[in-house]
Amino acid sequence: MDERALIRSLVPVLGAAATADDCATIQHGGEWLVLSTDMLHETTDFPAGMTDREIGWMAAAVTISDIAAMGARPVALLLATGLDRPERLAGITAGALECCRFYGCDLAGGDTDAHTELTIVSTGLGTAVRPVRRSGARPGDLICVTGYLGGAQAALSGYDRFWERLIAPRPRVAAGLALNEAGATAMMDISDGLALTLHDMLAVNGCGFAVETARLPLPEGVPEGEGREFALYGGGDFELLFTVPPEHFPVTGVDATAIGLVVDEQDVxxxxxxxxxRGYMHLWKE
Amino acid sequence: MDERALIRSLVPVLGAAATADDCATIQHGGEWLVLSTDMLHETTDFPAGMTDREIGWMAAAVTISDIAAMGARPVALLLATGLDRPERLAGITAGALECCRFYGCDLAGGDTDAHTELTIVSTGLGTAVRPVRRSGARPGDLICVTGYLGGAQAALSGYDRFWERLIAPRPRVAAGLALNEAGATAMMDISDGLALTLHDMLAVNGCGFAVETARLPLPEGVPEGEGREFALYGGGDFELLFTVPPEHFPVTGVDATAIGLVVDEQDVxxxxxxxxxRGYMHLWKE
Known part of the structure; x- marks a missing residue:
C-alpha cells in the first residue's frame, strides 16, 4: 500500500476535509489558521552525506513549504526529534532555527525522545486571510509552476551541482503569498514530482489538467529527455503548482511558468x- | 544525558521561552494560541498489551493534557504516524479521534510514514484568553493537584485495577479551564511524577515548593508507603499541578487537593x- 492509498483509507474515518490539502485549516479571529505536520526519518528522507544542520533546515523547510502552498504566512514551528544520539540535537535545532528565521517564523518549541533511527516531525502554524486550497481550479485557468522542476532528482541522479537544491529546499513563501493575493484558484507544493502532484489536484477538483511538456522549466545543463523525466516524476523540488485565470498571470515578483491549461475533461x-x-512515494512491503 | 538536560541545552539556541512551558504560546487575534507536540514510540511509551485504538487515544491525550495544563481549550490535533505495519493506522486513528471528540477537539490532519518501530507524534492547538504558565507562583499560594496521583505507576507495579488509568489518561481540560478562570497562578501537568514536576516548576519560579506527603491524594487500596512512592516518583498520571492564592481555593467543580505551600526559599x-x-525520564546511554 502506498502512502496516498493509506491516507485515502482514512477518509471514511476523518472526512475528506482532513486529507484534502497541504494543511489543515481552522477559522480563528477573523482569519484562517493553517497547520501541517511532516514526519521525516533518516533512511528514507535525508540523502546520505547531509550534516545535522542541513537535516534541521530540511525538516523545517518541508513544513514551511506546506504552509506556503496554502498562500499562508508561516508563524510558528515545533520540532519533535527522536534522536539516535543526543549530541545531534544541537546541529538539527540550529539548522531548523536558521530556516525558520529565514522565513520569519518562530521556532517555538518541541519534544525530544531517544530513537533507534533519527526521526523528526516538524509541525507548522501559519495564517491567511483566505487560504488557497488544492480544490478551486476552473476550466480555462492556466496551470503554472514556480521556479523549475527536476533539480532535486538531478542531484540524486548524479548531477552534483544540484546538491544544494536537494538538501536545502527553499519553500516559496513569498511567491505563495503573492499568488494568493493575485487570485490563484488552487495551489499545492510539488514535493513528490509534478505527475503525482497533478493527480493529487485531479482527485479534489471537478476538472482536468492538460500539460505541455515543452513548456516545463527544466534543470539547466541536463539533457532534455532526462530533465523532463526528472521534472515529471522526481521528488524533492518544493516548488508550487498553481492554477490561475489567464488575465491574472504573470504575477509581479513571482518567477513562474505556465505549463498547461485546466480543462473540462477529468484527466491528467x-x-x-x-x-x-508515478513518482516518489513511501512504499510499504506487502 | 536525560531529556530535561538535553532540553536545557537548547536554551542558549532557542531562548528560555521555547522550553519553559507545556505549550508554546503565540498571540493571535486578541487571544493566545498554544501549541504542543509529543513524540511517543512503542517500546518506551506504550505499555505492552495496549490495542492500537488505546495507543491512538493515549497519543492524543498526552498532547491534549499539555493544552489543559495551560488552562486552554483544545481546538485541533494533528497526528504524524510512523507505521511498522500500515494496517495499524485505522485503529490508531479511531482511538485518537475518540479522544479528540471527547474533548471537543478536531482531528484535523496528519502525516504517515513507514517506520521500523511504531512512532506517533501528536501536535495540538489550543486557545486561551490568558494562558496559565509554569511560572507565576507566589509565596503564600497553595500547591494543589487535581484527582489523585500514583495510579498509573500502581498499574505498572502490578495493581491491575489501575490499568485503565495507565493506558487511557483523561486530560483535565475542564479543570484547567476552571482553574484558569479562578486565578491559578502557575500550572503544568504531572506526566513524569510529582517530584520531577515540582522541580520543573522550581526551575522557572523565583520561589520554592513545600509539600506535605500526608496530604497527597493516593491510589485507593495500595499500601500507604508504596502509594506515596508512586505518587512522588511514578509517571503517567496526567493530573494537573497548580498554585493558587488560598482565598481562591477550592474551585467549584474542580476535584483537587491542597498538598503544600509556595515558600520563599527556592527549593522543593x-x-x-x-x-x-527523581522519576520517570527518557535516558540516553552515554
Missing amino acids: TADGAPLPA | TADGAPLPA
Missing part, C-alpha cells in the same frame, strides 16, 4: 496523452 | 526535607 494529460500517477 | 521539600528530582 501530457501532450495529449494520459500522464501516469 | 517534602515534610521539610529536600525532595530529589
Whole structure:
C-alpha cells in the first residue's frame, strides 16, 4: 500500500476535509489558521552525506513549504526529534532555527525522545486571510509552476551541482503569498514530482489538467529527455503548482511558468496523452 | 544525558521561552494560541498489551493534557504516524479521534510514514484568553493537584485495577479551564511524577515548593508507603499541578487537593526535607 492509498483509507474515518490539502485549516479571529505536520526519518528522507544542520533546515523547510502552498504566512514551528544520539540535537535545532528565521517564523518549541533511527516531525502554524486550497481550479485557468522542476532528482541522479537544491529546499513563501493575493484558484507544493502532484489536484477538483511538456522549466545543463523525466516524476523540488485565470498571470515578483491549461475533461494529460500517477512515494512491503 | 538536560541545552539556541512551558504560546487575534507536540514510540511509551485504538487515544491525550495544563481549550490535533505495519493506522486513528471528540477537539490532519518501530507524534492547538504558565507562583499560594496521583505507576507495579488509568489518561481540560478562570497562578501537568514536576516548576519560579506527603491524594487500596512512592516518583498520571492564592481555593467543580505551600526559599521539600528530582525520564546511554 502506498502512502496516498493509506491516507485515502482514512477518509471514511476523518472526512475528506482532513486529507484534502497541504494543511489543515481552522477559522480563528477573523482569519484562517493553517497547520501541517511532516514526519521525516533518516533512511528514507535525508540523502546520505547531509550534516545535522542541513537535516534541521530540511525538516523545517518541508513544513514551511506546506504552509506556503496554502498562500499562508508561516508563524510558528515545533520540532519533535527522536534522536539516535543526543549530541545531534544541537546541529538539527540550529539548522531548523536558521530556516525558520529565514522565513520569519518562530521556532517555538518541541519534544525530544531517544530513537533507534533519527526521526523528526516538524509541525507548522501559519495564517491567511483566505487560504488557497488544492480544490478551486476552473476550466480555462492556466496551470503554472514556480521556479523549475527536476533539480532535486538531478542531484540524486548524479548531477552534483544540484546538491544544494536537494538538501536545502527553499519553500516559496513569498511567491505563495503573492499568488494568493493575485487570485490563484488552487495551489499545492510539488514535493513528490509534478505527475503525482497533478493527480493529487485531479482527485479534489471537478476538472482536468492538460500539460505541455515543452513548456516545463527544466534543470539547466541536463539533457532534455532526462530533465523532463526528472521534472515529471522526481521528488524533492518544493516548488508550487498553481492554477490561475489567464488575465491574472504573470504575477509581479513571482518567477513562474505556465505549463498547461485546466480543462473540462477529468484527466491528467501530457501532450495529449494520459500522464501516469508515478513518482516518489513511501512504499510499504506487502 | 536525560531529556530535561538535553532540553536545557537548547536554551542558549532557542531562548528560555521555547522550553519553559507545556505549550508554546503565540498571540493571535486578541487571544493566545498554544501549541504542543509529543513524540511517543512503542517500546518506551506504550505499555505492552495496549490495542492500537488505546495507543491512538493515549497519543492524543498526552498532547491534549499539555493544552489543559495551560488552562486552554483544545481546538485541533494533528497526528504524524510512523507505521511498522500500515494496517495499524485505522485503529490508531479511531482511538485518537475518540479522544479528540471527547474533548471537543478536531482531528484535523496528519502525516504517515513507514517506520521500523511504531512512532506517533501528536501536535495540538489550543486557545486561551490568558494562558496559565509554569511560572507565576507566589509565596503564600497553595500547591494543589487535581484527582489523585500514583495510579498509573500502581498499574505498572502490578495493581491491575489501575490499568485503565495507565493506558487511557483523561486530560483535565475542564479543570484547567476552571482553574484558569479562578486565578491559578502557575500550572503544568504531572506526566513524569510529582517530584520531577515540582522541580520543573522550581526551575522557572523565583520561589520554592513545600509539600506535605500526608496530604497527597493516593491510589485507593495500595499500601500507604508504596502509594506515596508512586505518587512522588511514578509517571503517567496526567493530573494537573497548580498554585493558587488560598482565598481562591477550592474551585467549584474542580476535584483537587491542597498538598503544600509556595515558600520563599527556592527549593522543593517534602515534610521539610529536600525532595530529589527523581522519576520517570527518557535516558540516553552515554
